[in-house]
Amino acid sequence: SQISKLSVLERIKLVQDILSTISKEAVKESDFEFSITELKExxxxxxxxxNGTAKTTSWDEIESSLKECYGL
Structure with a gap:
């Protein structure tokens, strides 16, 4: 496929672009169905x-790490 010909940097940028278009669309809650196991998780x-026990990472930290690792 043409996507596999892209560099890692180009593929990451493509994913970012795709995700930004999804967040801009109106998505109805009824569009998603979760299993009992998924709901429990x-x-x-x-x-x-x-309660503050989860280890979280900000998008800025993730983005910085990707830039450092892949030269973004």
């Missing part, structure tokens, strides 16, 4: 975030 992760 979501609840568990949400609780960890709320």
């Amino acid at each position: 979501i609840e568990s992760r949400s609780s960890s975030i709320q």
Whole structure:
């Protein structure tokens, strides 16, 4: 495929561009269906975030790491 011919940097940029278009579209909650297992995992992760036990990474940290690793 043409995508596999892109450099890692170009593919990461493509993914960023695609994700930015998705976030701009109106998405209805009914468009998503989760299994019981997925709902339990979501609840568990949400609780960890709320009670401060989850290890999180900001987008700025992730982006910085990608830039350092791949020369973005």
